[in-house]
Amino acid sequence: DNLVHKFTLAGPDLANPDFNFLWDFGDGGTSTEREPTHTYASAGSYQVVLKANNFLNCGTPVTLPIVVSPRLIAEFSILPDSVIFIPNYHFSFRDQSQGTPLSWDWDFDSPNHQNSPQQNPEITYGIADTGYHKITLTIIDKDGCTKTKSHTVHITGTPGQLFVPNAFIPTSTTTAVQTFMAKGAGLKTWRMQIYNKWGQLVWQTDKLSAKGEPIDGWDGNYQGSPAPQGAYVWQINAKFVNGTDWKGMSYNNSPPKRTGVINLIR
The missing domain is CATH 2.60.40.10 (Immunoglobulins)
Structure with missing residues (x-):
C-alpha cells in the first residue's frame, strides 16, 4: 500500500539501547518506536522529523521530506x-x-x-x-x-443457426426449391439423414463449408432414379462451434425436434 511507510535508521550510534526516539510524521502522527511503520490518510508531501536523544537527553532533530503516492487501486x-x-x-x-x-x-x-x-x-x-x-x-x-x-x-446465445425446410419440388423451374437443403452457419459437425416411409435410408450428408454452412442437399433421387412423391422423414444431429448441441427445428412455436417431415412434391 503506497500510503503505508516503513521508516528505518542507518548508523551504528543509533543502535545504542540508551537512545530514545521521537518521530513526527508531518500529519499530526507521532511515534517513539525505533523504526516505526506509519499509515498516511492521503497522498501528498510531508516533512518527517526525527529526534534521537542519547542518555544525556541530547540530540539534533533531523528533517526528511517525503512524497506519499496515491493509494493504488485497480479497477x-x-x-x-x-x-x-x-x-x-x-x-x-x-x-x-x-x-x-x-x-x-x-x-x-x-x-x-x-x-x-x-x-x-x-x-x-x-x-x-x-x-x-x-x-x-x-x-x-x-x-x-x-x-x-x-x-x-x-x-x-447460439453461435450459429440451422433451418430445415418442410418441402421441395425437384421438377420446379425455381432453382431455390429444387433441392432439399438445410440452411445454417456456425456448425462444427452435423449429419442429416433422410428415410422413406419404410424406414430405408435414401440419402445422407455431413458436408460443411469453412463457415460451418451445409453445402449439400438432396435432389430427390434414390439409387439413381427419382424417388416417388410423398412424405419423408429427416433426422439431424448437429453441434455448433462452441460445443453446444443444436436443439432441433421448431415449426409454428412447437417444441424443437431433431426429426421432422419433408414433403417431396412432383
Whole structure:
C-alpha cells in the first residue's frame, strides 16, 4: 500500500539501547518506536522529523521530506456491458484505476488472444469464444506496487443457426426449391439423414463449408432414379462451434425436434 511507510535508521550510534526516539510524521502522527511503520490518510508531501536523544537527553532533530503516492487501486469498466449477445463479440475495457500506474497488463482468458499492455484495450472474440471469460487487469506503479482486478464477461446465445425446410419440388423451374437443403452457419459437425416411409435410408450428408454452412442437399433421387412423391422423414444431429448441441427445428412455436417431415412434391 503506497500510503503505508516503513521508516528505518542507518548508523551504528543509533543502535545504542540508551537512545530514545521521537518521530513526527508531518500529519499530526507521532511515534517513539525505533523504526516505526506509519499509515498516511492521503497522498501528498510531508516533512518527517526525527529526534534521537542519547542518555544525556541530547540530540539534533533531523528533517526528511517525503512524497506519499496515491493509494493504488485497480479497477475497470466494460462496454457495452458485461453480457453481450451473439452476433456481437466486441468488448471495450476502460481503465478506472486509482493512483499513478505506469503499466497495464490485460488477460482476456482466451487462447486466441494475447495479453494487452494498452490502458484502454478493445477486443473482438470469435464464435468459438462464446461463454464466460475472466478479464484480469494488473497494474504497476513507479514504486513497483502491483494491484489486480478481475471481472467476468459473458458472450451468450447460439453461435450459429440451422433451418430445415418442410418441402421441395425437384421438377420446379425455381432453382431455390429444387433441392432439399438445410440452411445454417456456425456448425462444427452435423449429419442429416433422410428415410422413406419404410424406414430405408435414401440419402445422407455431413458436408460443411469453412463457415460451418451445409453445402449439400438432396435432389430427390434414390439409387439413381427419382424417388416417388410423398412424405419423408429427416433426422439431424448437429453441434455448433462452441460445443453446444443444436436443439432441433421448431415449426409454428412447437417444441424443437431433431426429426421432422419433408414433403417431396412432383
